[in-house]
Amino acid sequence: MSGILEHLNEPQREAVTTIEGPVMVIAGAGSGKTRALTHRIAYMIEQGINPFSIMALTFTNKAAKEMKERIMQLVEPGAARNVWMGTFHSIFARILRIEAASLGYTSEFTIYDTDDSKTLINTILKEREIDTKAYPAKYILHRISMAKSALYTPEDYCDNAEIQEQDRRANKPLIGEIFKTYNARLKRANAMDFDDILFNTNVLLRDFPDILYKYQCHFQYILVDEYQDTNYAQYLIIKRIAAMHENICVVGDDAQSIYGFRGANIQNILNFKIDYPEQKLIRLEQNYRSTKTIVKAANSVIANNKDQIKKTVWSDKEEGELITLLRATSDNEEGTLVANSIFGYKMSRQLEYKDFAILYRTNAQSRSFEQALRKQDIPYKIYGGFSFYDREEVKNVLSYFRVVINPTDEQALKRIINYPARGIGDTTWRKLQVIADQRKCTIWALLTSLNEQSSEFNMGTINRLRDFVTLIQSFQTLINKMNAFELAKHITDSVGIIKLLKEEDTIESQNRIQNIEELLNAISEFSDKQVDEVTGEQINIDLPKFMEDVALITDQDQKDDENADYVTLMTIHNAKGLEYPYIYIAGLEENLFPGIQSLSTREDLEEERRLFYVALTRAQTKLILSYAESRYRWGNITLSEPSRFIEEIDPNLIERTRKASFRGTTIKEDRGYNPFSGRGAWTFSGDKRYESSQRSQSASRTQEAPKTSYPKASASDFVFADADEIQVGMRVLHQKFGQGTVVKVEGVGPNKKASVDFDEGGNKMLMLKFAKLSILKQ
DNA sequence: GATTGTGCCCTTTTT
DNA sequence: GGGCACAATC
Numbered sequence: 001m002s003g004i005l006e007h008l009n010e011p012q013r014e015a016v017t018t019i020e021g022p023v024m025v026i027a028g029a030g031s032g033k034t035r036a037l038t039h040r041i042a043y044m045i046e047q048g049i050n051p052f053s054i055m056a057l058t059f060t061n062k063a064a065k066e067m068k069e070r071i072m073q074l075v076e077p078g079a080a081r082n083v084w085m086g087t088f089h090s091i092f093a094r095i096l097r098i099e100a101a102s103l104g105y106t107s108e109f110t111i112y113d114t115d116d117s118k119t120l121i122n123t124i125l126k127e128r129e130i131d132t133k134a135y136p137a138k139y140i141l142h143r144i145s146m147a148k149s150a151l152y153t154p155e156d157y158c159d160n161a162e163i164q165e166q167d168r169r170a171n172k173p174l175i176g177e178i179f180k181t182y183n184a185r186l187k188r189a190n191a192m193d194f195d196d197i198l199f200n201t202n203v204l205l206r207d208f209p210d211i212l213y214k215y216q217c218h219f220q221y222i223l224v225d226e227y228q229d230t231n232y233a234q235y236l237i238i239k240r241i242a243a244m245h246e247n248i249c250v251v252g253d254d255a256q257s258i259y260g261f262r263g264a265n266i267q268n269i270l271n272f273k274i275d276y277p278e279q280k281l282i283r284l285e286q287n288y289r290s291t292k293t294i295v296k297a298a299n300s301v302i303a304n305n306k307d308q309i310k311k312t313v314w315s316d317k318e319e320g321e322l323i324t325l326l327r328a329t330s331d332n333e334e335g336t337l338v339a340n341s342i343f344g345y346k347m348s349r350q351l352e353y354k355d356f357a358i359l360y361r362t363n364a365q366s367r368s369f370e371q372a373l374r375k376q377d378i379p380y381k382i383y384g385g386f387s388f389y390d391r392e393e394v395k396n397v398l399s400y401f402r403v404v405i406n407p408t409d410e411q412a413l414k415r416i417i418n419y420p421a422r423g424i425g426d427t428t429w430r431k432l433q434v435i436a437d438q439r440k441c442t443i444w445a446l447l448t449s450l451n452e453q454s455s456e457f458n459m460g461t462i463n464r465l466r467d468f469v470t471l472i473q474s475f476q477t478l479i480n481k482m483n484a485f486e487l488a489k490h491i492t493d494s495v496g497i498i499k500l501l502k503e504e505d506t507i508e509s510q511n512r513i514q515n516i517e518e519l520l521n522a523i524s525e526f527s528d529k530q531v532d533e534v535t536g537e538q539i540n541i542d543l544p545k546f547m548e549d550v551a552l553i554t555d556q557d558q559k560d561d562e563n564a565d566y567v568t569l570m571t572i573h574n575a576k577g578l579e580y581p582y583i584y585i586a587g588l589e590e591n592l593f594p595g596i597q598s599l600s601t602r603e604d605l606e607e608e609r610r611l612f613y614v615a616l617t618r619a620q621t622k623l624i625l626s627y628a629e630s631r632y633r634w635g636n637i638t639l640s641e642p643s644r645f646i647e648e649i650d651p652n653l654i655e656r657t658r659k660a661s662f663r664g665t666t667i668k669e670d671r672g673y674n675p676f677s678g679r680g681a682w683t684f685s686g687d688k689r690y691e692s693s694q695r696s697q698s699a700s701r702t703q704e705a706p707k708t709s710y711p712k713a714s715a716s717d718f719v720f721a722d723a724d725e726i727q728v729g730m731r732v733l734h735q736k737f738g739q740g741t742v743v744k745v746e747g748v749g750p751n752k753k754a755s756v757d758f759d760e761g762g763n764k765m766l767m768l769k770f771a772k773l774s775i776l777k778q
Numbered sequence: 779g780a781t782t783g784t785g786c787c788c789t790t791t792t793t
Numbered sequence: 794g795g796g797c798a799c800a801a802t803c
Contacts, residue, residue: 089793194793261791362790425779573791595790634788635794
């Protein structure tokens with residue numbers, strides 16, 4: 001037998017060799033899940049299974065790439081390359097491009113990213129004269145996304161009494177209608193948003209039996225990684241394709257389900273048993289990654305969750321060091337403490353910077369760490385947050401490519417039709433929109449049909465529009481004549497974007513030029529990398545090919561320089577699936593982690609706790625937790641309390657030394673409060689004129705006792721209020737609007753709002769989630 | 779129609 | 794503290 005089965009424990013070997021029939025692998029953190037998956041695929045190939053018939057769905061493109069590389073080390077690399085491996089989105093976008101015609105798209109359809117979708121929503125709102133304050137694009141998009149993930153059409157959405165009731169209660173009854181228009185616009189633009197990729201794949205497999213049959217025959221073996229994070233749409237795709245052979249292996253860990261907010265459904269794990277009664281269940285419970293201390297800590301935390309599949313993750317590595325807890329007085333000090341700590345460990349233990357990662361809950365927290373690391377000349381790299389492809393200039397250039405390939409792509413068209421400025425402004429664009437709507441045609445169709453007789457526009461505008469059309473058409477004729485890089489370069493040159501930026505001649509514009517050059521380099525590199533899998537010849541890659549999954553590329557996918565030595569910074573979500581010897585988990589404060597938005601329901605809090613579990617289990621050797629007693633949020637200093645999650649770790653596993661001690665007492669004594677009574681951060685007003693009288697003793701540790709300048713009541717007469725406590729008739733203090741009287745309260749939970757008549761400044765409707773109100777004691 | 783100014787609201791997490 | 798949307802002004 002080959003070496004593939006060596007160095008596997010018993011359950012792992014079972015997961016690797018059970019290749020026929022449905023298999024569910026419940027894999028605890030660090031239990032060699034990736035190892036099992038890669039070896040399984042290698043084993044299948046070695047058994048003579050055609051790699052093309054294997055579909056392996058991963059959570060990120062990076063994970064797919066890494067798994068491929070690992071499989072290549074086990075079997076003949078050429079074979080490994082032929083496995084269909086990638087994210088749900090990239091694999092099914094690929095299939096949708098092949099089958100686009102069946103669904104009424106062309107294979108050049110554009111994939112809209114969240115930004116495009118948001119802009120489109122806002123356009124629709126403006127057209128319908130709907131108040132964007134009452135209907136935030138982000139919220140609408142979230143509702144639509146959840147609907148699509150659950151396979152609701154706009155019509156289903158409007159017909160569903162429960163959904164309608166929810167929207168009505170949230171004061172947003174128009175969402176269904178907006179959804180309808182939004183989808184119609186996407187279709188008109190020959191575009192899909194992220195959720196459409198999964199939605200439309202389901203439609204394809206549901207309505208076209210011959211196509212379903214084709215892919216059922218094709219994909220005889222299906223593997224799904226991170227199964228706990230799949231949503232209903234993904235679940236059903238898998239179920240449909242796997243129906244013929246039922247050779248399906250899903251791998252997941254309910255304790256690491258952290259994407260509920262985007263529709264992931266742990267239920268999928270439970271459904272597996274029902275859908276495939278003859279399933280084989282394999283549990284990987286031995287953790288090879290972390291010390292006993294770390295595993296015990298993680299277990300003690302997750303035990304607080306009610307929803308979980310029982311399992312026992314254990315480690316037979318050494319006990320390891322205790323967990324260190326760092327207490328900082330401010331977010332900046334937290335940065336410094338962490339940077340010092342990293343430097344200290346690196347020096348005293350002969351480590352490299354790449355042995356360290358700093359994890360946090362929100363991207364905004366990276367700032368203080370960047371500052372501190374830079375100050376100490378510690379190299380670092382941030383993953384996530386603003387992606388290269390999110391940059392304005394990059395988007396503009398990509399929009400040119402998008403329009404050239406798919407001229408009905410309205411979001412891209414809108415972006416570039418007047419960039420660089422060519423006298424086609426907002427008024428003209430709106431006119432175009434209206435006419436296209438009337439004629440039920442695309443804007444591009446309208447543009448190409450304009451002639452001198454078109455009475456809608458004046459002569460000058462018509463000429464400018466026609467010049468633009470000619471420009472785009474001239475690029476279109478080159479698609480098949482030039483490779484991706486040549487055409488991209490040609491377009492950026494002839495449009496004059498670089499020239500425009502050069503004239504601007506600021507540091508900012510020079511940066512932008514560099515980014516555009518970097519984009520062109522990426523295209524060049526992409527073209528060079530594409531090699532025919534059979535002949536080994538280099539394939540000439542055209543621009544449409546490059547653009548195919550640009551929208552699906554994320555920063556996480558960029559290759560790591562193996563030799564580079566830097567500290568890694570990222571959100572915990574981004575850290576999923578990764579491991580580092582030294583892990584710092586920062587910002588362990590109430591209202592930050594767990595986040596304020598997760599406190600209202602048990603389910604949300606439990607997801608937050610799973611997130612903490614994921615963070616803890618990234619560590620191999622040593623965990624360092626930190627929190628700050630105050631931090632800048634929304635430009636104000638906010639005081640905060642240590643996270644309840646710290647308490648949930650078995651206290652015997654934490655060392656309290658140095659600044660880490662809670663002022664020499666135990667955590668319990670320090671915090672003595674009921675976790676569900678009036679918790680909350682104390683926010684100082686922007687001008688620092690008041691503080692909460694509640695626990696003012698601790699508040700004044702970091703802040704001078706401020707003087708009030710309010711005439712009727714002094715600051716100490718106010719007590720910070722939780723949203724639940726606000727009632728009609730109360731006198732309240734707002735950090736900006738001053739004093740007022742509550743006249744109306746509506747909404748529930750995080751959506752609770754209050755209408756307040758302010759003494760100066762009139763009536764305001766405030767989201768209590770954000771407006772930090774204090775109540776006048778009476 | 780473009781550019782600059784001002785106020786407002788905001789911070790989860792991501793394919 | 795910052796980004797975005799709308800307003801004012803040239």
